[in-house]
Amino acid sequence: MSMNQDVRALAELHDNQCARIHSIQGGRGFYSKLQTMGIKEGQTIKVISKQPFRGPVTIQVCGCQMTLGRGMAQRILVEVIS
Amino acid sequence: MGNPNVGKSVVFSRLTGANVIASNYPGTTVDFSKGRMRVEGETLEIIDAPGTYSLDPSNKAEEVAVKMMNQADVVINVVNATNLERNLYLTLELLERHVPMIIALNLWDEAHHVGIHIDEKELERMLGVPVIPTVALTGEGIKTLVARLDQATSNTAVKPTSAEGRWIEIGSIIQKVEQVEHRHHSLRERLSDLSIRPLTGFPIALGIIFFSFWIVRLIGETLITYLFDPLFEILYRPLVIQLGNLLGDGFLYRFLISQTVGDIDFVESLGMLTTGLYVPLAMVLPYITAFYLILSILEDTGYLPRLATLLDNVFHKLGMHGYGIVPVFLGLGCNVPGMLATRALETRKQRFIAATLLSISVPCMAQTSLIFAIFSNPDLPGSNGYAPIVYILMVFSTLVILYFVAGFFLNKFVKGQSPEIFLEIPSYRLPHWKTTLKKTWMRIKWFIKDALPWMFFGVFLINLLYSVGIIDTLAQLFRPVTETVFGLPGETSVVLLSGFLRKDLAVGTLLSFPVGTFTASQLVIVATVLTIYFPCIATFAVMLKELGVKDMLKAATIMMIAAIGVGGTLKIVLLGV
Numbered sequence: 001m002s003m004n005q006d007v008r009a010l011a012e013l014h015d016n017q018c019a020r021i022h023s024i025q026g027g028r029g030f031y032s033k034l035q036t037m038g039i040k041e042g043q044t045i046k047v048i049s050k051q052p053f054r055g056p057v058t059i060q061v062c063g064c065q066m067t068l069g070r071g072m073a074q075r076i077l078v079e080v081i082s
Numbered sequence: 083m084g085n086p087n088v089g090k091s092v093v094f095s096r097l098t099g100a101n102v103i104a105s106n107y108p109g110t111t112v113d114f115s116k117g118r119m120r121v122e123g124e125t126l127e128i129i130d131a132p133g134t135y136s137l138d139p140s141n142k143a144e145e146v147a148v149k150m151m152n153q154a155d156v157v158i159n160v161v162n163a164t165n166l167e168r169n170l171y172l173t174l175e176l177l178e179r180h181v182p183m184i185i186a187l188n189l190w191d192e193a194h195h196v197g198i199h200i201d202e203k204e205l206e207r208m209l210g211v212p213v214i215p216t217v218a219l220t221g222e223g224i225k226t227l228v229a230r231l232d233q234a235t236s237n238t239a240v241k242p243t244s245a246e247g248r249w250i251e252i253g254s255i256i257q258k259v260e261q262v263e264h265r266h267h268s269l270r271e272r273l274s275d276l277s278i279r280p281l282t283g284f285p286i287a288l289g290i291i292f293f294s295f296w297i298v299r300l301i302g303e304t305l306i307t308y309l310f311d312p313l314f315e316i317l318y319r320p321l322v323i324q325l326g327n328l329l330g331d332g333f334l335y336r337f338l339i340s341q342t343v344g345d346i347d348f349v350e351s352l353g354m355l356t357t358g359l360y361v362p363l364a365m366v367l368p369y370i371t372a373f374y375l376i377l378s379i380l381e382d383t384g385y386l387p388r389l390a391t392l393l394d395n396v397f398h399k400l401g402m403h404g405y406g407i408v409p410v411f412l413g414l415g416c417n418v419p420g421m422l423a424t425r426a427l428e429t430r431k432q433r434f435i436a437a438t439l440l441s442i443s444v445p446c447m448a449q450t451s452l453i454f455a456i457f458s459n460p461d462l463p464g465s466n467g468y469a470p471i472v473y474i475l476m477v478f479s480t481l482v483i484l485y486f487v488a489g490f491f492l493n494k495f496v497k498g499q500s501p502e503i504f505l506e507i508p509s510y511r512l513p514h515w516k517t518t519l520k521k522t523w524m525r526i527k528w529f530i531k532d533a534l535p536w537m538f539f540g541v542f543l544i545n546l547l548y549s550v551g552i553i554d555t556l557a558q559l560f561r562p563v564t565e566t567v568f569g570l571p572g573e574t575s576v577v578l579l580s581g582f583l584r585k586d587l588a589v590g591t592l593l594s595f596p597v598g599t600f601t602a603s604q605l606v607i608v609a610t611v612l613t614i615y616f617p618c619i620a621t622f623a624v625m626l627k628e629l630g631v632k633d634m635l636k637a638a639t640i641m642m643i644a645a646i647g648v649g650g651t652l653k654i655v656l657l658g659v
Contacts, residue, residue, distance in 0.1 A: 015279065032136075032138065032245055033140060033504070035245045035249070036135045036136040036138070036171055036172075036245070037135060037168060037504075037506075038167060038168045038171070038249075040245075040249060048275060048278060048279075049275070049278045049279040049280070049283075049391075050280075051280055051391065051392065051394060051395060052280050052395075053395055054395075055280075055394055055395040056391055056394045056395075056404065056502070056503050058278055058391055058507060061168075062165060062167045062168040063164060063165045063166075063167065063168070063198075064164075064165045064168060064506060064507070064508075064509075065274075065506070065507035066504070066505065066506055066507065067387070067390070067391040067394070067404070067503055067504070067505045067506075067507055068502065068503065068504050068505075069394070069403070069501075069502020069503050069504065070502070071502050072502055072504065
């Protein structure tokens with residue numbers, strides 16, 4: 001895959017922005033925890049809201065909404081879909 | 083078994099007729115319940131397991147689920163049709179274990195409603211186990227589920243694979259069986275977005291919380307004034323008076339009707355048939371009813387996970403994450419379910435903090451309703467004409483501040499991890515009035531079953547202590563302690579002792595002392611300290627089980643320190659000594 005410039009952390013997206021998950025950084029436990037929820041490479045997600053002061057991010061994935069901590073959202077890298 | 087919040091408990095209730103609490107947020111069921119169902123003369127035992135996303139548990143509730151699966155002869159896998167893709171992950175994991183299985187494709191109506199069409203026959207063919215569309219809330223499909231239960235089978239063709247392998251498999255299943263119509267943003271989705279985005283979400287949250295408290299008080303007071311008080315005064319009082327005349331003055335009269343001669347006062351007389359019934363039924367029950375009605379509505383709409391998202395930041399400062407609000411909400415009704423709800427938190431540190439804070443600063447509704455009552459007495463000395471609400475607010479704001487201060491320190495000093503929030507946000511659902519009322523009724527029944535025997539026992543005990551003069555002795559004995567530490571009369575010791583049995587009994591005891599024993603400011607101190615110093619026996623038992631002896635001892639030490647610290651501070655602030 002070409003390392004295009006559009007790869008960034010999920011936490012940097014704005015409300016209503018859609019993206020495709022590029023890669024997940026972190027240990028095996030973290031990876032598999034996300035994976036059981038359908039948060040995995042190639043999956044399309046949409047940001048619903050971000051809480052202020054580095055609060056959690058709510059995303060739409062696999063037809064349902066999930067709230068995840070900002071730290072987790074930092075470690076999920078995505079490619080923005082315009 | 084199934085993912086959290088797919089309606090397992092509703093299916094369970096439908097199958098067994100047993101009543102279990104079901105709500106619209108993940109983590110309602112944290113322990114298993116057993117029930118029986120009769121099919122063609124055979125009795126089957128059905129187990130309702132907590133929800134889990136995979137067979138690799140990440141909290142205590144999920145551990146229970148996996149343990150249950152290992153014991154089961156047949157697994158009924160409840161799957162959320164509106165979210166088939168994610169739900170199939172657990173289904174595939176279950177298939178790999180080769181346990182005989184049948185699938186209830188639940189929320190079938192809602193899937194249609196949002197434009198998701200699933201070919202259940204094709205799904206059944208691909209998975210190799212029976213698939214039955216159901217709408218557990220209305221009971222649709224449950225008959226078919228029962229009828230096909232004996233067809234439950236395992237698919238031995240499924241071989242264990244990796245997570246990646248499962249997702250590839252799911253991908254190909256979804257492509258064949260599911261069709262999604264594109265729909266425009268519905269009102270429901272717009273509401274959902276508004277209530278979870280900070281700018282609009284916080285005002286909405288404040289509004290909902292204030293409105294809830296206001297409506298609980300309104301319903302509670304209305305029930306008391308127009309229903310319970312008239313019932314007791316008009317219908318019950320003549321009966322008691324008759325019985326009193328029959329008994330004459332004597333030992334029995336004092337136990338059953340009143341310690342004092344003359345007019346019977348339902349609150350102060352300390353008779354088992356007067357105070358023992360009046361306090362739980364006419365003073366506490368109305369508020370319990372109001373509270374659980376509102377809580378049930380909040381639970382069933384699916385609002386709580388959104389509140390958890392909004393408050394996540396705050397709760398992180400207290401060593402938990404946003405889900406920590408759920409034990410608080412449940413605990414405001416009764417601390418026991420609140421304690422159990424801490425199981426949905428992931429680590430020991432989070433559970434310890436949640437449980438300790440719950441026990442020190444969340445009064446249950448039984449206690450709260452009587453706190454409302456003690457400050458409503460117009461003859462209260464030292465109230466300087468302030469409205470009761472001023473004192474009630476003093477008690478509650480002290481407890482809120484304590485929650486945050488204690489949480490802040492516990493976060494600093496308790497070792498361990500506090501992982502970030504990772505929570506599913508369910509779609510909003512309009513509460514089904516019948517289910518909501520039924521759930522409220524179930525909780526009221528539990529209250530009556532739990533409260534009445536304890537209240538009887540408590541009133542009996544205090545009655546006995548009064549008769550032999552122990553109350554006065556205790557009051558004398560503890561006066562030096564209660565006076566120096568809290569600036570309170572020795573009678574406080576009796577209140578705190580009865581608080582161990584039940585907190586409402588304790589406040590009830592407080593009411594039985596002659597007016598003037600406590601001033602308004604002193605009542606604020608007692609009510610606050612009573613919440614903090616130790617949980618009631620029922621909560622204590624659950625807490626001990628959840629935390630273990632060592633952590634319970636630590637928690638008890640914190641309770642002591644908090645009680646003395648807060649009581650002492652209030653003494654200086656309110657009494658000026």
